[in-house]
Amino acid sequence: MTFRVNHNIQALNAHRTLQSNHASLAKNLEKLSSGVKINRASEGPAAFMISEHMRSQIVGLNQAIDNSETAVSMIQTTDANMSEVGSLLNRMRQLAIHAANEGVNDSAALQADQAEVGNILTTIGRISNQAQFGNRKLLDGSMETTGTTTGNNLEFVNATLETGDSRENGFDVKITQLATRSEVTGSEVLTPEIIKGGETLTIIENGKLARYKTTRDDTSDTTIKNLQAECDKQGLSVDVSLDAGGRINVIHREYGSDYNFQVSSSTAGVMSKDAGGVEMANAGLDIKGTINGESTVGKGQILTGVAGAKCIDGLQVKYYGDGKEGLLPSQCEVNDLPVEDGKEPPQRLTNDDLPDDGVSIGRVYVTQNGTKFHIGGNKYQTVGLSIRSVNPEYLATDIANYSGFQNLADVDLTTFQGAQDTLLLVDAAIDQVLENRGELGAFQKNTLESNLSNIRIANENLVSSESLIRDTDMAKEMANFTRNQIMSQSSNAI
Numbered sequence: 304m305t306f307r308v309n310h311n312i313q314a315l316n317a318h319r320t321l322q323s324n325h326a327s328l329a330k331n332l333e334k335l336s337s338g339v340k341i342n343r344a345s346e347g348p349a350a351f352m353i354s355e356h357m358r359s360q361i362v363g364l365n366q367a368i369d370n371s372e373t374a375v376s377m378i379q380t381t382d383a384n385m386s387e388v389g390s391l392l393n394r395m396r397q398l399a400i401h402a403a404n405e406g407v408n409d410s411a412a413l414q415a416d417q418a419e420v421g422n423i424l425t426t427i428g429r430i431s432n433q434a435q436f437g438n439r440k441l442l443d444g445s446m447e448t449t450g451t452t453t454g455n456n457l458e459f460v461n462a463t464l465e466t467g468d469s470r471e472n473g474f475d476v477k478i479t480q481l482a483t484r485s486e487v488t489g490s491e492v493l494t495p496e497i498i499k500g501g502e503t504l505t506i507i508e509n510g511k512l513a514r515y516k517t518t519r520d521d522t523s524d525t526t527i528k529n530l531q532a533e534c535d536k537q538g539l540s541v542d543v544s545l546d547a548g549g550r551i552n553v554i555h556r557e558y559g560s561d562y563n564f565q566v567s568s569s570t571a572g573v574m575s576k577d578a579g580g581v582e583m584a585n586a587g588l589d590i591k592g593t594i595n596g597e598s599t600v601g602k603g604q605i606l607t608g609v610a611g612a613k614c615i616d617g618l619q620v621k622y623y624g625d626g627k628e629g630l631l632p633s634q635c636e637v638n639d640l641p642v643e644d645g646k647e648p649p650q651r652l653t654n655d656d657l658p659d660d661g662v663s664i665g666r667v668y669v670t671q672n673g674t675k676f677h678i679g680g681n682k683y684q685t686v687g688l689s690i691r692s693v694n695p696e697y698l699a700t701d702i703a704n705y706s707g708f709q710n711l712a713d714v715d716l717t718t719f720q721g722a723q724d725t726l727l728l729v730d731a732a733i734d735q736v737l738e739n740r741g742e743l744g745a746f747q748k749n750t751l752e753s754n755l756s757n758i759r760i761a762n763e764n765l766v767s768s769e770s771l772i773r774d775t776d777m778a779k780e781m782a783n784f785t786r787n788q789i790m791s792q793s794s795n796a797i
Contacts, residue, residue: 320794321791324787325791328788335775335781337775339775340774341773353772357768360681363679364761365762366680367679367680367684368758371758374678375747376436377436377439377441378688378751379747381436381441382740382743384434385693385739387430389737391423391427392732392733392736393733394419395725395729396730398423399420399714399725400722400726402721402722403716403719403722413716417715417717420714424695424712428694431693444672444691444692444697445672446672446673446689447672449462450462450618450668452665452666453473453666453668455664456622456623457476457620457665457667458622459619461617462617462618462619463618463673464671464673466608466616466671467615468671469668469669469670474615474666475594475596475663476593477592477661478592478661478664479592480588480591481653481654482559482587482589483558484554484557484587485562485564485584485586485587486554486555487564487566487574488550488551488552488553489573491571491573492549494549497517497570498519498523499519500570501518501569502516502573503515503516503568504516504517504566504569505568506539506543506566507581508563508564509564513530513534514533515530515533530543540557540562541554541555551573551574555584555587559587559589559604560587566582567579589601589603590602590604592661597609598612604623606621606622618667674689676751678751678754678758679754679758686754688746690743691735691739695712698710698711698712698731699728702727702728702731704727704728705720706721706724711728714728
């Protein structure tokens with residue numbers, strides 16, 4: 304072995320080892336003092352990226368938990384206000400029943416009842432306008448998705464939070480097929496001879512059977528009335544009548560392909576083609592069409608915007624048409640209906656008359672004020688709710704009554720009929736408020752509170768996973784620190 308003078312390699316080696324031990328000791332101290340074993344990306348790039356993503360998720364979930372808890376508080380506040388409205392409506396119902404006791408009430412008593420009802424309506428209106436959570440109004444309709452329509456016999460049914468806001472422009476409603484009802488018309492006239500022969504007529508609908516056998520004293524009119532009475536008694540949803548030619552016509556009361564029935568007659572052609580045979584009625588049709596040029600699904604008389612549609616997702620409208628005969632041409636944007644030479648133009652538009660591209664029957668206007676809650680740690684993890692107004696002017700609307708009350712705000716129980724109709728409208732308003740409260744309760748329990756439980760568990764597991772990747776094992780790191788401290792001291796001595 305040679306001996307060198309200018310370079311002391313052993314000393315250089317000892318110095319390098321000392322530096323290495325000092326660096327390891329410094330890292331040990333950093334990990335012990337911070338409690339984190341990955342303090343910079345260079346200490347484990349893959350683990351660093353994974354843990355940073357987890358930290359982002361944890362922060363998001365923590366905020367989502369706060370959001371959900373705040374939303375629960377808001378729903379509880381709304382429900383508390385609705386509960387008071389329900390109590391006031393119950394008092395109105397009590398007053399209506401008192402006012403309807405016409406035999407003992409005088410005008411002074413009725414005026415007193417009406418004065419209290421007026422006070423109750425004012426209080427309900429005040430709750431509607433003043434109930435709020437922070438500065439957010441709760442029951443004035445500012446958190447409700449609403450809709451209106453133009454066009455004869457076209458009605459807004461429902462809209463979801465995914466439905467677009469049409470505002471002043473509206474969505475054009477076009478139909479390519481009218482809804483029809485299941486129907487049977489006999490090919491033979493119901494003659495007195497057939498009736499006197501003891502004709503047996505049978506109708507079967509939804510598992511229920513109605514049968515009537517004619518007697519010698521029956522006429523065609525009494526036969527139809529008796530058969531209809533038997534149908535009503537057995538709970539069949541069909542209407543029986545005679546057409547202009549004296550043939551029996553049976554038609555289902557509901558529109559669409561979901562409803563059908565069967566008929567049988569002891570004489571061929573009176574209802575069924577074969578004597579004593581059972582014949583299925585002609586199937587009804589579901590409405591078909593578009594809203595705003597986008598696809599819909601028809602069921603009975605209701606058009607529903609398909610899921611994922613740009614503007615009409617979940618939007619529902621109902622077209623009543625003009626009975627089974629279709630709609631008047633004047634109701635459509637059709638100027639030149641096809642007319643054969645020498646014939647009168649059609650008085651009703653039927654499916655046979657509809658142009659291939661359909662006809663416009665009106666427009667639907669949607670105001671999208673439904674509120675959304677962000678209850679997840681990522682984008683679009685939201686849920687929504689539409690909270691309807693409890694203002695008396697928007698309660699118990701479109702309820703047919705003899706007094707002509709348009710809504711709850713119009714009620715007047717100073718007359719017997721007024722008290723009866725007030726009771727009718729109050730019951731409808733109570734049902735409406737209870738339905739609203741039921742939706743709120745279901746939303747709180749099944750959406751918000753269930754979500755809270757889920758994201759708390761997810762947050763706990765995510766924190767545990769992030770800790771496993773990122774946090775220092777203090778016992779292990781202390782052992783390494785002690786070792787490196789000894790090595791550093793030894794290197795330093797050398």
